Amino acid sequence: MGGPLFLGTDVGTFGTKSVIVDASGKILASSFVESDILIPNPGWAEQWPDVWWNAYVESIRGVLHAAKIDPADIVGISISGLFSGAGVPVDKEFKPIRPAIIWMDRRAIEECEWIRKEIGEDKIFNKTGNVIDPYYGFPKILWIKRYEPKNWERIHKLMTIYGYIIYKLTGVNCIDHSSAGNIGGIYDIYKRDWAEDLMEEMGIPRDFFPEEINCSKDVVGEITDEGAKATGLKKGTQVVAGGIDAPMSALSVTALNDGDLTSMIGTSMCNGVIQDELRLSKKIVTLPHVAYDLQKVYSHSGIATAGAIVRWFRDMLSQHEKLVAESSGISAYMLLDRMAEKIPPGADGLIFTPHMMVGERAPFWSPNMRSCLFGLRLSHTKAHIYRAFLEAVAYALRHSIEVAHEAGIPIKRIILVNGGAKSPVWRQIMADVTGQELRYVEPAPGAPLGDALIAGVGTGYLKYETIYEWVSVENVVKPNPENVRIYDKYYQLYKKLHESLMECYELASEILSSTQS
Secondary structure, three states, rough: OOOOOEEEEEEEOOEEEEEEEEEEOOOOEEEEEOOOEEOOOOOOOOOHHHHHHHHHHHHHHHHHHHHHHHHOOOOOEEEOOEEEEEEEEEEEOEOOOEEOOOOOOOOOOHHHHHHHOOOOOHHHHHHHHOOOOOOOHHHHHHHHHOOOOHHHOOOEEEOHHHHHHHHHOOOOOOEEHHHHHOOOOOOOOOOOOOOOHHHHOOOOHHHHHHOOOOOOOOOEOOOOHHHHHOOOOOOEEEEEOEEEEHHHHHHHOOOOOEEEEEEEEEOOOOOEEOOOOOOOOOOOEEEOOOOOOOOOEEEEHHHHOOHHHHHHHHHHHHHHHHHHHHHOOOHHHHHHHHHHHOOOOOOOOEEOOOOOOOOOOOOEEOOOOOEEOOOOOOOOOOHHHHHHHHHHHHHHHHHHHHHHOOOOOOOOEEEEEHHHHHHHHHHHHHHHHOOEEEEEEOOOHHHHHHHHHHHHHHHOOOOOOHHHOOOOOEEOOOOHHHHHHHHHHHHHHHHHHHHHHHHHHHHHHHHHHHOOO
């Protein structure tokens, strides 16, 4: 037997990635499996959990095959996942009753109004550190209660998406602090426990959830015969509780200390800062970190469609670039970046507000927000529009930094993660818009590496601080002072646009509702 190996998997909104890592942090193999979500109505987003389970199994079998290692050498396993929203409702046999209503689903608007009226936002905020919005899990849970009473009667437990996978592997039902906290209005951020009084007021049964809330590193079970047969893993391998993908991804790039901010640009953008003390704001989502869960918190804001708008631009407006990319072997994104690089800062007066789903989460908490392309002239080209898209996400990052400062949260390091960090042009735009030095990790495996670390901590082989030995964040992008001055002016216009459009968002929603009904 060789040295200890650790297996980390992240079950994401659109795909599942696994890595096998040794004790030095070297990734021996990785595997990625695409999946998708169901959108039965505009603004809805859900999926049957067995879609994620099947992706997990395929990913594990793929990474074991690629690594060519003895599964017995894997001493610990951790799984992170997308925020589960209402969770996976299961019956007494732990069979799913309906699809999980996930984080990006916005259907629970009326439930939020009911909670505001019956309980009040201040009462929720003062205990949980979070507000009332369809983003959170607790209004989504109440939506099931209101609209699907027959399903509600059958619910035995509400599980996280990765908790469901852990159950299939181990037979154990568990939840960790990051997931419990991200449900929102039923978790006491001060006591790090369920807010049973709020559960009672809302009519959410306490026994829907496990008695104990685990730290992410806690060993919760071992791979069973059934789990081993499904995945190829060895029976008896230890499994830890895991955590939500965003803080796990932050940990993977050394975000462990007070004031470490990570900007993760995947489908959405999550700008999360680690705190050693509670500095709370109604504009920020706050939940326990996946490291030192009972002391540290991960507080985040961002936008729902950051990477999604760039993907949309490629798919809908860049057929020529896609064809060239296919024939040349250069990615379409790289071709678009080359075009955008030739456009001056501010895109010659073109500004985009990057909200291409109806509604937006922290820091806006708007049910009706949508995108707007402002200042378009005949002289503008496709390259101008693409640059404006990249700049829009950078403006959103600056807004998140400002919101953190307003709450008294220090920002000591800013680290870029995931898709946005891969583009040199985008990195420079973000440095220039924020006026800050930005660090980045290249390549960045993301949440699965954080999972592998947590598996090592839980099984006693590693410490949280081992991440500093595994990962270097010495790559730095410095802002261009002249560009900073230009962007300072455009950022003020960006903020003014948001303020001015608030009434228009509401009117647009009213018109659409009346014409579609």
